[in-house]
Amino acid sequence: MSTSFRTDQEFFLDPQRCIGCHACEMACAECETNGQLPMIHVDYVDRFLSPQTSVQICMHCEDPVCARVCPAVAIEKDEFGIVHSANTARCIACSNCVNACPFGVPRKIEPMDLMMKCNMCYDRTSAGKKPMCATVCPSGALFYGTREEMARRRPNSSPVNTFKFGRETVKTKVNIMMPKGETELVVYE
Amino acid sequence: MISTLNRLALTLATLATLGLVAAIYLGSRNLGNFDPALVAYLFACIFACFGVVYRYSVWLQRPPTWRYFARGWQLFFSGRAIVYGWEFVKNFFVNFLGQRFIQKRGRDLGRGHLLMAWGCILAFGVTFPLVFGWIHFGLKPGGIDTYEIYTFGFKTMEFPLHTWIATLIFNALNWSAFLVIAGVMLLIRRRLTHAGQIAVQTFEGDWLPLLLLLAISLTGLGISLDYKFMDGKAHQFMAITHAITVILFLVWMPFGKFFHIIQRPAQLGIAIYRKAGEEGPQAVCPHTGQAFTSQLQVGDLKDVTTQLGFDFRRSDGGSHLDYSPQGKRALLATAHLKARQKAGSYFG
């Protein structure tokens, strides 16, 4: 694998800014490692209540649940903290990762009997480029760059990478932009 | 070092290896049919057996793997052996032998892998019994034009020399080499031209296996070509390089990419698990109101995540794992919206 990964750059996600335009999804499908299938999720949060949309990429967890529940040891985290898509030789398509990921990220591609997910555009990031989705998002819901750049753009927000799911705390490589001063996002008590 | 080894795996690997040695001894009629020229291959096979069983046993002890393994057998003996047996057989032919799921992953990959896999299956089918002395050939006494095949010391077949069937049998390893070479060529082309593959491939994981298979096939073919066109002048070189490449393959089997050959049948167990899940109650997501997987899987995942030290229980008595992937994403987005609302501004 290539080694021009920029360790000074990070991913910043602000789901609240998502306008549901699906540009990221189109861009994601350009990623050669996905075989032209979009891996990013753009959802209506609750179609009957509001037009709110939300965007979700893989959070690249420090201790990825997906990898731990994988019976085939098909999911690996590399030295940059990128949690890769399933190893194609090993994945036995059990969907454990799909149903255990606390962020609802991996997809099982049925006819291929294979799990695929966002690998932060490894073909691009490993060559020093930004992920596709972050280069096309018009609303700033997806941003890839340095912490300083982000602080300049969003002086009233703080990047957070600690998530509370009840008693479980999940730490991630990807940040979510929260109101200034916040240090964690409590998904449920 | 002994203390870092997995005791159970060590015991199982030792037993399996002793079993193989006993089977070789008995199958070759007290080594009477064993070909001493193949002794280096034999030791590599015995090492591979130990390594493969050791790694497989360590692998099975992971909580998620063990759960599926135990469930698979439990389902098989649940009194529905015919239904699950049929599912197993169907998947064995379609996905294991026919590799339909790999065909769906890409045309070149599908064709290349199929050729390579069938070449390897044929080669394994010939090589292992020969190396173990389980089959051997001999001229039928009383003539010079009929050959006999003995399996475990019993005569199983005879065929006349200089016929198409003799050509077919004597060249079995050459046919397998042709299949493997064709497959490897297709896959190498893909590795050289597919941008996505280039981004994530590694030498050890992706190139080395292809190059090793190519080397085995070329040196194997070389032995026949040398014999046919060069009067065996390069026999020693060909035989030694072939032996080295095959032994490397066998010794690397438990550690490297080729271990996936041993792991892959687990997919057949998953097919049974899925079938059982479909027949049973479904898990309905509290957010979307839609079924997303079987309750069997959600229940198993709750146990497995707990065993792994995760705690996704909710204060309302439910679990985060009761939510579908879409439901989980919605929970996060809703929590994010609430945090922004609480701070008094939707954006910041």
Ligand code: SF4
């Ligand atoms: S967000 Fe989900 S898919 Fe991504 S690393 Fe974490 S557990 Fe795995």
Ligand code: SF4
């Ligand atoms: S679907 Fe594949 S990658 Fe996901 S847990 Fe199952 S075997 Fe592992």
